[in-house]
Amino acid sequence: MSERKRILITGAAGFLGSHLCDRFIKEGYHVIAMDNLITGRLKNIEHLFHLENFEFYNHDVSKFIHVPGNLDYILHFASPASPIDYLKIPIQTLKVGSLGIHNCLGLAKAKNARVLIASTSEVYGDPNVHPQTEEYWGNVNPVGPRGVYDEAKRFQEAMTMAYHTFHGVETRIVRIFNTYGPRMRLNDGRVLPAFIGQALRGEDLTVFGDGSQTRSFCYVDDLVEGIYRLLHSDYVYPVNIGNPDEITIADFAEEIIKLTGTNQKVIYKDLPVDDPKQRRPDITKAREILGWEPKVSRSEGLKITYDYFKSLSKQELNEVDHYNFDKYIIR
Structure with missing residues (x-):
């Protein structure tokens, strides 16, 4: 061998x-x-x-x-x-x-x-x-x-x-x-685990800005x-x-509410300094050079990720850093 x-x-x-x-x-x-x-x-x-x-x-x-x-x-x-x-x-x-x-x-x-x-x-x-x-x-x-x-x-x-x-x-x-996916931390300030963590804790989902900014989740x-x-x-x-399937943060919040079956509201706060308004990869090079493109749809990946977060203990679920989230950048 x-x-x-x-x-x-x-x-x-x-x-x-x-x-x-x-x-x-x-x-x-x-x-x-x-x-x-x-x-x-x-x-x-x-x-x-x-x-x-x-x-x-x-x-x-x-x-x-x-x-x-x-x-x-x-x-x-x-x-x-x-x-x-x-x-x-x-x-x-x-x-x-x-x-x-x-x-x-x-x-x-x-x-x-x-x-x-x-x-x-x-x-x-x-x-x-x-x-x-x-x-x-x-x-x-x-x-x-x-x-x-x-x-x-x-x-x-x-x-x-x-x-x-x-x-x-x-x-x-x-x-x-x-x-995104299993092993993300709920308390790391990124939009996907932040939304899921808020939903699981029964909190309102926080959107910074008017929610028109976009992200693409792989x-x-x-x-x-x-x-x-x-x-x-x-x-x-x-x-x-990355995955070029782009979505606004406001629409993404609604997806999370639907996924988790919760009835939380979406609340809006000021957009942090220098927060990107748009984020979507051009993956032409990855397709041509590597023969690569994403295979897992957002609905499929979110279900796997949500099931992972649901499996966490109550202690892990509430391990949220005690920072002022408004001053941090959610991306």
């Missing part, structure tokens, strides 16, 4: 990182998971601990990264991704997007490994182009409240391309649009498939991975 390929996944105990661990274990890889647990949760990956081809390191990749032995691939997914998190820990967010990516790329160079970084649709800011193509440079406020996350991701992309251009490191860049299994294909492709420039 040929030796297993070895892959390092940073941010492995997070929502997306844990699903990537599952996928690469399923594909027969030896998975080295790394997370400092600042936002990740061990329960997301504890079902893998008994496996011989899985190992976990509780470590902050912003400090340094040491992995003994050979390494074939690196997935850099270590970063706070929710508004509540990156506004609560802005310095750590900037550090993992700068020092963390530098360490990952240095490790990739030393190990002759291919590295894929998790970028985001937030690099487009509040876009003036719709839908967003990879060629669009964005409309980002570097000193606004979202700047700590948006600019960290933009720097990550620049550093990654520099290592590819000047050091010949094999690099891949995925720009992730709104993704189910996590579809996203993971796109990432897997991109990692094994020959394409080095950014690729959008």
Whole structure:
């Protein structure tokens, strides 16, 4: 039997990182998971601990990264991704997007490994182009409240391309649009878990602005498939991975009320600073280069996700951070 390929996944105990661990274990890889647990949760990956081809390191990749032995691939997914998190820990967010990516790329160079970084649709800011193509440079406020996350991701992309251009490191860049599914945190400030959490707790659903702003939601299994294909492709420039099925936030709130069978009202509050008005990926490149497009409909994915949240204990359901939600960005 040929030796297993070895892959390092940073941010492995997070929502997306844990699903990537599952996928690469399923594909027969030896998975080295790394997370400092600042936002990740061990329960997301504890079902893998008994496996011989899985190992976990509780470590902050912003400090340094040491992995003994050979390494074939690196997935850099270590970063706070929710508004509540990156506004609560802005310095750590900037550090993992700068020092963390530098360490990952240095490790990739030393190990002759291919590295894929998790970028985001937030690099487009509040876009003036719709839908967003990879060629669009964005409309980002570097000193606004979202700047700590948006600019960290933009720097990550620049550093990654520099290592590819000047050091010949094999690099891949995925720009992730709104993704959802089991293992999301109800208290992370993103619109989908926020709505479901409010519905399950019997609270009114909070819409910021007039609800005309749009989002496009991609189910996590579809996203993971796109990432897997991109990692094994020959394409080095950014690729959008997301679901182009666009919906307004107001209509989405009504979908959640119908899904949960609750009778809550929708209440409206002021739109936060720099909140994107439109968000929809152009996935032409993903279709043409990767042969990828989303397969899971929003109705199907929401049912799976809702069933997951319903299975949580009462304590987990009420684990809502005691922040002033009005000052945070719901995206």
